[in-house]
Amino acid sequence: MGRKLLLEHINEPGIQTFEVYRKKGGYASVEKALKTMKPDDVTEEVKKSGLRGRGGAGFPTGMKWSFIDKKSEKPRYLVCNADESEPGTFKDRYLMEKIPHALIEGMITSSYALGAKTSYIYIRGEYMYVAMILEKAIEEAYAKGFLGKNILGTDYSLDLYVHAGAGAYICGEETALLESLEGKRGNPRLKPPFPAVAGLYACPTVVNNVETIAAVVPIVNMGGDEYSKIGVGKSTGTKLISASGHINKPGVYEIELGVPVEEFIYSEEYCGGIWKGRKLKAVIAGGSSVPILPTDLILKTAKGEPRLMTYESLADGGFATGTMLGSGGFIVLDETASVVENLYTFARFYHHESCGQCSPCREGTGWMEKILHRFRDGHAKKEDIDLLWDVQRKIEGNTICPLGDAAAWPVASAIRHFRKEFEEAVMNSLELAHV
Amino acid sequence: MAKLTIDGIEVEVPDGTTILNAARQIGGKIVPPAMCYYSSLKETGGKCRVCLVKVAQGSAKDPRPMPKLVASCRTPVADGMVVQNITSPDVLEARKGVVEMLLINHPLDCPICDQAGECDLQNLSYEHGLSTSRYEFERRTFEKIDIGDKIKLHMTRCILCYRCVFVANQLTKERVHGVLDRGDRAEISTYIQKAVDNDFSGNMIDVCPVGALTDRTFRFKSRVWFTKPMDAHRNCSKCSGKVVLWMKGDDVLRVTGRKDQHGEVKEFICNECRFEHKNINDWTVEGPRHIDHHSVISQNHYEKIDLIKLKKEVERQLEFQSGKKHLTEGNGLTQTDNHENNQG
Ligand SMILES: Cc1cc2nc3c(=O)[nH]c(=O)nc-3n(C[C@H](O)[C@H](O)[C@H](O)COP(=O)(O)O)c2cc1C
Ligand code: SF4
Ligand code: FES
Numbered sequence: 001m002g003r004k005l006l007l008e009h010i011n012e013p014g015i016q017t018f019e020v021y022r023k024k025g026g027y028a029s030v031e032k033a034l035k036t037m038k039p040d041d042v043t044e045e046v047k048k049s050g051l052r053g054r055g056g057a058g059f060p061t062g063m064k065w066s067f068i069d070k071k072s073e074k075p076r077y078l079v080c081n082a083d084e085s086e087p088g089t090f091k092d093r094y095l096m097e098k099i100p101h102a103l104i105e106g107m108i109t110s111s112y113a114l115g116a117k118t119s120y121i122y123i124r125g126e127y128m129y130v131a132m133i134l135e136k137a138i139e140e141a142y143a144k145g146f147l148g149k150n151i152l153g154t155d156y157s158l159d160l161y162v163h164a165g166a167g168a169y170i171c172g173e174e175t176a177l178l179e180s181l182e183g184k185r186g187n188p189r190l191k192p193p194f195p196a197v198a199g200l201y202a203c204p205t206v207v208n209n210v211e212t213i214a215a216v217v218p219i220v221n222m223g224g225d226e227y228s229k230i231g232v233g234k235s236t237g238t239k240l241i242s243a244s245g246h247i248n249k250p251g252v253y254e255i256e257l258g259v260p261v262e263e264f265i266y267s268e269e270y271c272g273g274i275w276k277g278r279k280l281k282a283v284i285a286g287g288s289s290v291p292i293l294p295t296d297l298i299l300k301t302a303k304g305e306p307r308l309m310t311y312e313s314l315a316d317g318g319f320a321t322g323t324m325l326g327s328g329g330f331i332v333l334d335e336t337a338s339v340v341e342n343l344y345t346f347a348r349f350y351h352h353e354s355c356g357q358c359s360p361c362r363e364g365t366g367w368m369e370k371i372l373h374r375f376r377d378g379h380a381k382k383e384d385i386d387l388l389w390d391v392q393r394k395i396e397g398n399t400i401c402p403l404g405d406a407a408a409w410p411v412a413s414a415i416r417h418f419r420k421e422f423e424e425a426v427m428n429s430l431e432l433a434h435v
Numbered sequence: 436m437a438k439l440t441i442d443g444i445e446v447e448v449p450d451g452t453t454i455l456n457a458a459r460q461i462g463g464k465i466v467p468p469a470m471c472y473y474s475s476l477k478e479t480g481g482k483c484r485v486c487l488v489k490v491a492q493g494s495a496k497d498p499r500p501m502p503k504l505v506a507s508c509r510t511p512v513a514d515g516m517v518v519q520n521i522t523s524p525d526v527l528e529a530r531k532g533v534v535e536m537l538l539i540n541h542p543l544d545c546p547i548c549d550q551a552g553e554c555d556l557q558n559l560s561y562e563h564g565l566s567t568s569r570y571e572f573e574r575r576t577f578e579k580i581d582i583g584d585k586i587k588l589h590m591t592r593c594i595l596c597y598r599c600v601f602v603a604n605q606l607t608k609e610r611v612h613g614v615l616d617r618g619d620r621a622e623i624s625t626y627i628q629k630a631v632d633n634d635f636s637g638n639m640i641d642v643c644p645v646g647a648l649t650d651r652t653f654r655f656k657s658r659v660w661f662t663k664p665m666d667a668h669r670n671c672s673k674c675s676g677k678v679v680l681w682m683k684g685d686d687v688l689r690v691t692g693r694k695d696q697h698g699e700v701k702e703f704i705c706n707e708c709r710f711e712h713k714n715i716n717d718w719t720v721e722g723p724r725h726i727d728h729h730s731v732i733s734q735n736h737y738e739k740i741d742l743i744k745l746k747k748e749v750e751r752q753l754e755f756q757s758g759k760k761h762l763t764e765g766n767g768l769t770q771t772d773n774h775e776n777n778q779g
Contacts, residue, residue, distance in 0.1 A: 190506070355618065356619060357482050357595070358482050358483070360484055360533060362595065362621070364536055365619075370572045394533075394536065398529050400481060
């Protein structure tokens with residue numbers, strides 16, 4: 001059994017409440033940090049831990065924190081990204097719903113490290129009931145003196161707010177999130193400046209994913225060095241994986257980074273193998289935007305080494321033969337699934353969610369959806385495969401924010417690894433045309 | 436100051452200058468096109484992506500290339516930077532892609548669009564577009580709406596450059612229009628079709644790079660290339676009063692701000708000058724305006740064109756206007772494939 005740092009007490013009855021959470025050792029990191037550590041010491045521990053952002057890009061969290069402009073006279077903010085809208089990703093919801101105080105505790109400890117006096121949790125509008133759970137937890141924390149003025153009798157004070165979005169994937173992009181939080185249209189900003197210099201209300205800001213912030217709790221409790229011993233290489237600690245698709249046991253699993261992909265799919269501890277005794281066809285390992293890989297490449301790298309659930313191993317081979325850990329949305333397709341059909345669903349999503357600011361993404365995502373619709377409905381032409389390839393290429397790398405890339409990568413990888421399926425769809429179209 | 440090269444040409448500019456403005460200082464063919472950036476409006480740019488360039492060397496200190504193409508209108512220069520625009524096949528390829536994207540949902544209704552002849556998208560397509568479209572689906576359309584009694588909004592033509600939103604933010608007291616919805620359904624609109632009514636709202640028309648916002652007092656009065664641009668001014672308490680009158684004979688058909696060689700107005704004008712003074716006697720006329728921009732209105736352009744052909748074209752147009760002939764019957768300058776003669 002792998003070690004559990006975030007979900008250890010998840011099945012404890014009443015763990016949603018302050019009382020039970022506290023009894024199980026909750027809020028120890030706040031006590032330790034506020035009473036025995038300087039803010040920079042906390043950042044130092046996070047650096048030592050090797051923790052990398054769990055929101056998708058995997059940027060080292062300690063480094064991100066150290067970029068925050070502490071010389072500026074302006075207030076500093078910590079904003080938690082709870083927008084979780086990437087198809088296939090549902091781990092943040094699980095954590096917030098089941099054990100909300102883990103996030104609240106992480107927010108307090110992290111805000112202390114950054115010197116933030118006001119912090120926000122930006123949650124997607126569809127998670128309204130989760131927002132209510134968080135509100136309740138925050139209320140309890142205020143009542144117990146863990147939030148508000150002079151926390152635990154120290155001079156540190158913090159206010160924490162939950163802000164619900166209106167249901168837009170793009171508001172998960174950190175600068176669009178900040179715009180939305182400011183009450184504006186959720187369009188991503190042009191960077192630089194980065195949020196560490198000019199974020200919320202043009203003040204120094206750190207935006208971190210729910211799971212990243214929750215992971216600060218065990219890091220402070222056990223020490224950064226100890227945390228960094230879990231995992232493999234630069235992929236340290238544990239990671240929540242949202243497993244879905246054609247597996248026997250879909251759900252959220254906390255893994256120690258470094259578990260072999262094969263073990264993750266087939267062991268009873270995790271996914272429990274492919275359902276209905278079928279064979280594995282493909283995996284989208286890190287949420288809808290990362291490249292899809294066929295069985296042989298997801299289980300082993302192109303070099304023939306077993307692929308591990310780590311940032312590095314999944315990325316081995318670049319986009320030619322590798323993929324990304326991303327947000328940990330692990331989507332499994334069995335042998336009967338249609339890659340084209342699946343891709344169409346993704347393309348429709350990205351088309352729907354593009355903010356429309358920049359031309360390649362605004363126009364290109366819709367174009368890709370329409371072409372894929374033809375494949376799906378049996379009137380695609382042979383040239384459409386190359387056209388689709390060309391359209392995604394014209395989007396990738398040419399946009400303001402990575403949503404354009406996120407829309408292009410699944411298309412590129414599906415054509416790269418499953419071109420035959422597109423060709424078959426064309427053949428079917430021809431047959432249909434003859435009927 | 437920072438020294439950099441753009442397509443091999445060296446230029447020195449103050450720190451903080453953008454690559455685009457450095458290129459404009461050099462001038463000529465190496466200047467990237469710009470559809471959303473507007474130098475006299477703060478925070479514009481970065482959206483349309485036609486100005487993408489390659490930074491082959493970041494700076495003297497850090498010579499690494501930038502990993503992606505960058506929007507030259509929003510990327511500041513650095514000392515020792517090496518920029519490639521028209522010398523980079525990647526840039527030209529990407530730009531062709533952007534132009535194609537801008538056109539797939541554009542109605543291409545130039546023959547009936549007031550902007551034709553002074554349209555940035557039209558010019559851009561001539562230079563970078565494909566001769567046919569690879570887009571085989573129904574184009575997105577919107578209803579035309581009147582936003583106030585002076586401005587027509589033809590959203591179907593809009594490329595979402597956001598310039599008019601910045602005009603409203605920066606020149607008027609209160610912005611009453613903006614972008615609604617998202618993605619390719621995003622539209623410029625007023626909330627519940629409220630009228631845009633403000634002393635400076637007319638500038639939205641001038642900054643619009645396409646025919647999405649047009650002057651209702653000028654709509655369908657004339658093709659712009661049949662009008663004569665004259666610099667003129669009047670004493671105005673609200674603005675500089677410096678305008679261009681677009682004349683036919685002695686009639687003032689339209690009043691606009693003065694656009695520079697990049698098609699940008701530096702001194703915005705008020706609605707009174709724009710809409711209320713269509714009498715030549717209201718103005719002190721300074722003389723013909725030199726239109727530097729490479730559109731068909733430009734005198735330079737006409738000079739290079741075969742005059743006999745031009746005369747024929749004018750006669751042909753007159754036939755269409757008088758209703759003797761239908762547009763589809765024609766095959767004139769605008770439809771010829773021989774662009775050699777058209778290049779100004
Ligand atoms: C289109 C788009 C959507 C995103 N959605 C989310 C999201 O829902 N949750 C999240 O944590 N990060 C999301 N991100 C990543 C954020 O921009 C940002 O990198 C992240 O919140 C940083 O947190 P981390 O360093 O803790 O991972 C998204 C990025 C893009 C481009
Ligand atoms: S890439 Fe798409 S989502 Fe991102 S800014 Fe551009 S249009 Fe908006
Ligand atoms: S002009 Fe630079 S992106 Fe539009």
